Amino acid sequence: MTPKEFTSFASFYPYYLGEHQNSTCRRLHFVGSAGVLSLLCFALITAQWHWLYGLPLLGYGFAWLGHFVFEKNKPATFRYPLYSLMGDWVMFKDMLVGKVKF
Template sequence: MNTSTPAASATPAPVDPRRFTSFAQFYPFYLTEHANVTCRRLHFAGSTISLLCLVALVVTMNPWWLLAGLVAGYGFAWVGHFGFEKNKPASFKRPLYSFMGDWTMYRDIWAGRVKI
């Protein structure tokens, strides 16, 4: 009787983002959660719109631009995750590291280290 199961049929256990103790450990995981190019593009668009909203906030001093920036940033990202990546955003469990990851990935896209 063969009691072993093929490794290919085993589903890897989901990674809990709370296990990471530093951003340096978290960021490679963050990138694996953004493997879908459409998801990355939506993150990039949302981050860009958020920056434009921040500029509008400073120029107009209208606090509604802060809300607009948050809605744009998270809205685009969540559409990317739920609609294309088919995973839950890590921001639900590691909000600070996820926020840092968004902007690190944004920088890395501009630098050509992450492809869109």
């Protein structure tokens, strides 16, 4: 598949959602994002900054597990790193408010 060129996040986000059709994949993204927020809060509250090294492993670990095992596709992070990161957090918010099915 030829990579698409996106000129805005608004044009990218529908593509991003299309890459997350599997509910288990979406749930793993949600767990990873919630874990990132929890670990970040823990590190800030305790001033134990070494925990910050775990943020990428926690966030991407759950997301990539979802893609490779359940969605059976490559994460958008590999082609669109910034838009993909933004998409993770927008989808997390959309799942919290019920706009995207959990």
